[in-house]
Amino acid sequence: MLSSGLEARYNFLSRTVNQNVTYGQLTVAGLTVFALHLSTEMRALQQKRQSCPRRRITASHQRYFNAGPCGLTEVNGGQPSVSAGRKWRRSLHDVRVKRGADAASDHQLVVATLKTKLKVYRDKADRPSFKFNVNCLKEKVKAEEFRVEVKNKFEMLALLPEDAVDQHWQQLREVWKTACSTVLGKKTRKHKEWLTTGTWSLITERKVLKDKINATQDVEQKRELQTSYWDLNRQGKKRARQDKRTFIEELTTEAETAAGQRNMKRLYDITRTLSGKKNSSNRPIKDKEGNTIPGEEDQRRRWAEHFKETLNRPAPSTPVDIPSQTEPLSINTNAPSKAEITNAIKSLKSGKAAGPDGIPPEALKADIQTSTEMLHPLLNKIWEQECVPEDWKKGYLVKLPKKGDLSSCNNWRGIMLLSIPGKVLTRIMLERLKTALDKKLREEQAGFRQERSCTDQIATLRIIIEQSLEWQSPLYTVFVDFQKAFDSVDRETIWKLMHYYGIPTKFITIIQTLYEDATCQVIHDGKLTESFNVQTGVRQGCLLSPTIFLIVIDWVMRQATKNQRTGIQWTLMRQLEDLDFADDISLLSHKLDDAQKKLCRVAEEAEKTGLQINISKTEVMRVNSKQQNPIRLHEEDIKEANKFTYLGSIVNKDGGSDEDIKCRINKARQAFITLRQIWKSKTLSIHNKLRIFNTNVKSVLLYGSETWRVTKTNSKKIQGFTNRCLRNILGVHWPEVISNEELWERTRQTPVETEIMKRKWGWIGHTLRKPASNITRQALDWNPQGKRKVGRPKQSWRRSVEEEVKASGTTWAELGRTCQNRVRWRSFVEALCSSRNHEA
Incomplete structure (x- = not known):
């Protein structure tokens, strides 16, 4: 049986008993092949055609290939032909003779080429609104x-x-x-x-x-x-x-x-x-029993079932006990002004997908003044009546793959496509909220906050591990992972916590209106599943969701560490309990028992808000530990890790950055290979190719390089990879040879070691300008209690920084004053890197 679109080649060998036979014939799968030998055979064939007048199909081909037995051609009666049923008339593409087989016979192989054209099944499922050009x-x-x-x-x-x-x-x-x-x-x-x-x-x-x-x-x-x-x-x-x-x-x-x-x-x-590559999300999936689901309709039903369960979790068995409201935040609660609406429209990102209403962001940004005039009365009416349009409550859920077996629905996450005009309202509310709310959040939290980044948390954790190794201080780091954190938060808990953190009632009521009776449809293979309600979690894709989630995580960590001293000694009067970036949490302790207690308390407080710790993905890293007892949660052992990928960078229990550098080189190599058509292009100039290399390959290579302890060996590996890429872009191949200095001059590149140094000192200047209470700034001169080993200390990131400071003839105190003037700081960094190049 032929499948749709699959080219099937049928090989038929014409057969005749002898020359006196009227025609040679072979029937296969409803097709009959005739090979004509003599002109007298034409009469016999005509008699045959009279019995099936509408069935004969003769495909045209070059006459050179129409030769039949004994070199007969179409002219002298040697034309091969095929008879078939009417249903095959659109499928038969070609008929020809294969003359190459040496079969000690005057017969030739007749080949017919067919391609099935089956009727396309038209699915009646709803489709998302089409995109505008x-x-x-x-x-x-x-x-x-x-x-x-x-x-x-x-x-x-x-x-x-x-x-x-x-x-x-x-x-x-x-x-x-x-x-x-x-x-x-x-x-x-x-x-x-x-x-x-x-x-x-x-x-x-x-x-x-x-x-x-x-x-x-x-x-x-x-x-x-x-x-x-x-x-x-x-x-x-x-x-x-x-x-x-x-x-x-x-x-x-x-x-x-x-x-x-x-x-x-x-x-x-x-x-x-x-x-030019596009990843398709239409992969075969399995049901709950592990059986593959073949039909598209059944697959859509399975996706709807999966996300309906994910976005509608049961309420916590033990509700969270939240005290009465603290001091209210000083936030403007007046109706949105035209200036705020204009700024919100300008901040919309172009190229984003439209929501169920089908309005793209470019439609609003095409004429910002008119869009402002249109939305101002509507937003004022929403503000007064405290209700929103039904379209703003609807969402299309797009599937995005995670790691693991993609036939399992659990290894996919969803992001919601919401109304673009609705995001104008949420942007205005966010701009009013974030500055006032930021002051109430814990210093340990760096996710979705201004003047904080992943690099800050990565550098702080690397310093803690390296200094603990140098001073032989025990350290237990538990990397906590929550199951579908954004989708499982209990909404009643959200409203209570928003009141507790002092958010005005007007804001809470409008946000509740956006969440109330919210519905969703999953997009699968360009079609929509049935609509279902969403009753738990924050709305993926909403501008307010990260801020709302930070409130929940902040409450959980406050309660888990309240009146506890289970962290590491950070300052004379303070302990550092954890480092957080949204839901990526690392718990820090000097003692095994303290790490065990803290993990259990975090799990207990998180469950009250609807969050569940994923035990299979939670890991613990031990540094200078003599105790081998496992850390347990819910009667299960937590996995031990010698290295862990934290916020995209690999941290190792032995310190250093060797593993991370190796990983970054591999990722950059993959990015370079992915863009190989760009490097081969004759349309693009070398200048544009180098710009693409700097942004799309070098940025991947040097991610987190501000925190690297770069050795000579690592520096050579990074520089070697970079030089190979640059030679490939210039088209310099063996046996042609150019020096590295000429290569850097032609591509206007600086040595990678110098670039890493500039990045590092640029980040240090940014950190020194932060307030003294900032954890990352305090990490620059933090030492744990302990005793160094006898002999030369192992090289670390902070030790290399201190050596560079000493070589520059300055002190940390002077650097703290210099960094306040950005122009002077850039001059200092340039001079420092220049002197380093002369030494090299």
């Missing part, structure tokens, strides 16, 4: 046309103050959607996404010209059309090359911005776009 807005003419269309339709609206919120919103939604449909049109799939509308019009014109060439019979006219065709073809190709260069330059500029912000996620997305 927002790339048109990059063209000034289209952008102006869109602005005029939106403004005219908005001025024609008859909005009344007594209109309900939903009615008011639906009229605004139709304005944007109608303008998008009229001016932008539906986004179609293009193999070359960089091609602009002008280039596509040239391609369409060229296609029309080709049809005219094929249709005309006049030789002179055809020659003229052919000349015009080749001129148009040259113009089209030239425009396409220009479009591709512009597209890649824009992506490179965006990548440079993301690299400057240490936004690795965006860098990976740009790398995937440049490589």
Whole structure:
């Protein structure tokens, strides 16, 4: 049985008994092959055709391959043919003779090529609203046309103050959607996404010209059309090359911005776009019993079942006991102003997917002034009535793969596509909240907060491990992992904690309205599952969700460490209990019993809010430990780890950065290989290739390098990899040889060791400018209680920094004053790196 789209080749050997037989015949799978020998056989075949007049199909091919037995051809009666049922008439593509087989016979092998064309099953499942071609807005003419269309339709609206919120919103939604449909049109799939509308019009014109060439019979006219065709073809190709260069330059500029912000996620997305690779999320999945689900409809049902269970967890058995409200935060509770709406629209990120209402962010940003005028009355009405449109409660859930077996639904996470205009409201609320709320959060928490980064937490943990090794101080680090943390928080607990942290009632009521009766549909294979309610967790994709989640984690850790001294001695009067980055928590203790107690307390307090610790992914790392008793939770042993990937960097119980550097080189090599088509391109200049290399490969290579203890061996490995990449980009291959100095000069690169040093001292200056209470700043001169080993101390990150400070002829106190002036600090770093290069 043939599968759809699969080319099947049927080989038929024509058979005849002797020359007196009327025709040779073989029947296979409903197809009959005839091989004609003599002209007299044609009469016999005609008699055969009379018995099945509408069944004979003869495929055309080159006459050279139509030779039958004894070299007979179509002319002298040697044409092979195939008879088949009517259902095969669209499937038979070709019939030919294979003359190569040496079979000691005058017969030849007849081959028929078929391709099945089965009817496509049309699934009746709902589909997400189609995407608009927002790339048109990059063209000034289209952008102006869109602005005029939106403004005219908005001025024609008859909005009344007594209109309900939903009615008011639906009229605004139709304005944007109608303008998008009229001016932008539906986004179609293009193999070359960089091609602009002008280039596509040239391609369409060229296609029309080709049809005219094929249709005309006049030789002179055809020659003229052919000349015009080749001129148009040259113009089209030239425009396409220009479009591709512009597209890649824009992506490179965006990548440079993301690299400057240490936004690795965006860098990976740009790398995937440049490589042209797309990861499909439509993989075969299994049900709860482990059986593979073949049908798309059954798969959608399984995805809906999985996420319905994930997003609707049972309430905690022991509710959290939260005291009465503390001092309320000083936050503006007035209705949103036009200035706030304008700033919120400007902050929307372009290129993001639209929610169920189908309105992309580019539609609002195309004419910010008109969008502000449209949204201002609506947001004021929402603020007064404390209710939101139903569209803003709906969401499309997109699946994203995690690690592990992707046939299991548990190894996928979901992110919600929400209404873009709804994000304008949440952005305004977030901007009012974050500054006042930040002062109430614990110093140990660095996730989703200004002036804090992953590098801060990685550097602090590396310093703690290396200093503990140097001073022979015992250290127990428990890396806690929560099961689906953002999806399992109890919402009643959220509202109580928001009151406790002093968030105004107006804010809480509007947020509750967004969460109340919220629904979701999973997108699978371009189709939607049935809608279901979402009753637990924070809304993935909502701008307020990270801040709300930080409140819950902050409460859990406060309660777990309250009136406890189970951490490591940090200052004379203070202990450091943990380091947090959102839900990535590392618990720190000097004693095994303290680590055991702290983990149990964290688990107990977390369960009251709906959070559950994932025992299989929680690990413990021991440094200078003589006790071998396991740490246990819920009667299960916690896994022991010699190394652990913390916030993207590998930390080792023996200190150092060798493992992490090796891992970064491998990741950078994979990124370089992924972009191999870019390096081979003859369209792009070397300058643009080097920009892409710096942003998409070098940024991956040097992630977390501010915290590395770089040895000469590691430096050579990193530099060797970088040099090989640069030579590949320049096209320098053996036996051609150029020196490293010439290579760096031609590519305008600095030695990697110098670049790592600049990054390190740039981060140190940033850290020294922080307040004295900051944990990362305190880590720069932290020492545990203990005693050093006899002999030369092992080299560490902080020891190498202290040596560089000493070599510069300054002190930490002087550096603290110098870093306050950024210009002076940059000069100091340049001088320090320059002196290091001269020594090398």
